């Protein structure tokens with residue numbers, strides 16, 4: 327049995343076994359997600375935003391210490407600590423330069439529709 331994980335903003339879907347961490351899923355899928363501390367819950371470079379806290383494991387001690395209950399409640403989680411249990415959307419923070427390029431390309435694509 328597997329569950330679907332959708333990574334945004336890339337809009338890439340993958341099937342993962344329940345219990346796989348978001349970081350493991352990202353690395354297997356070729357999604358860039360930072361992990362400076364190697365998944366020990368110490369660096370926060372794997373921080374992501376999820377759409378459904380009921381679709382993942384309970385927050386770990388390090389998530390509670392590093393993020394706090396309010397951020398976790400709002401969907402911010404550490405990818406290395408959070409296990410996928412059900413179908414899930416995960417928003418991976420984009421580097422500012424990559425975000426600017428993606429927005430510009432989307433804008434050009436929309437403009438070219440009207441140019442014809």
Ligand code: FES
Pocket residue numbers: 360361362363364365366367368369370371372373404405406407
């Ligand atoms: S990889 Fe460092 S906190 Fe998750």
